[in-house]
Amino acid sequence: MTIKNMSGVFIFYGNNVLMLKRTKKDFNGEGQYYSIGGKFENEDLNSPTKCILRELNEETGLKEDDISNLQLKYIVYRNRGDIITQNYLFFAELKKMKELTSCNEGILEWVPIEEVFNKPQPESSLSCLNHYFNGGKDINTITVAVGTNVNGYGEYFFTDLVPFEEMNNSDNNKKK
Secondary structure, three states: OEEEEEEEEEEEEOOEEEEEEEOOOOOOOOOOEEOEEEEOOHHHOOOHHHHHHHHHHHHHOOOHHHEEEEEEEEEEEEEOOOEEEEEEEEEEEEOOOOOOOOEOOEEEEEEEHHHHHHOOOOHHHHHHHHHHHOOHHHOOOEEEEEEEEEOOEEEEEEEEEOOHHHHHOOHHHOOO
16 A cells, blocks of 8 residues: 655635646546645655645746745545545635746636636545635634545545644543
8 A cells, every 4th residue: 555645735816716727637637626736755755835835836836935824724535545645735825916837737727716616626625625615714723634435425524633732631531
């Protein structure tokens, strides 16, 4: 079994979100919409933030100074048989509109927020975006999303990742 670490980011500007429409024919699916991002390189292994900033620059030309409020909001787990994917999903805002570089993995597109759910995309993205827009953006912790199969349908379950200290100090965990 292999573990595949990845990072993605949804960049917002006004009422739009930057997405990548895949043009490559691979396991990601041609025509699918994704966050900006990709897999960890050796120099990124212990830093999802470093990975996403590198990917952001490679795919869009944007640098850390071009964005604000970069927040890790989700860690998404999926089982693809012999590969477990662990995707660190960030959200950020573009400070001011700039021209983006062309991307060899697809077409960069500013999608109006009200149209995001009409775009073809992986269930993991749809589930996280739905969670985000329905209260997740107001949660100040990282949320873990786990993909599973319920009655033949793919579904994601969400739980907050609380700090270890809070978990151990909970009244529910004290022995009587």
